[in-house]
Amino acid sequence: MSKKVINILFLISFIAFIFLVTKYYFSEQHLILINKSRSSYALTLDNNQRNLPLLENDTNNIIIYIDDIEKFTRMFFNWTSINIFIR
Numbered sequence: 001m002s003k004k005v006i007n008i009l010f011l012i013s014f015i016a017f018i019f020l021v022t023k024y025y026f027s028e029q030h031l032i033l034i035n036k037s038r039s040s041y042a043l044t045l046d047n048n049q050r051n052l053p054l055l056e057n058d059t060n061n062i063i064i065y066i067d068d069i070e071k072f073t074r075m076f077f078n079w080t081s082i083n084i085f086i087r
Contacts, residue, residue, distance in 0.1 A: 024030060
């Protein structure tokens with residue numbers, strides 16, 4: 001009997017919680033506060049975008065080209081010559 005009473009209390013508290021949360025979430029006051037905060041974020045974002053510094057390009061001649069094919073062929077021929085001497 002006591003288990004049923006406890007379960008009913010938990011169920012009533014859960015339903016009350018869901019009801020109160022949805023009532024607050026969809027209230028007019030909460031919607032007004034949400035719209036005010038969104039507009040303030042939009043204004044600060046717009047101000048921050050206008051005040052961004054423009055950086056100059058410093059990536060000229062940054063790529064170093066290496067002739068890997070020549071390195072590979074030298075290593076390959078060294079290994080083949082070692083394999084010939086081992087056999």
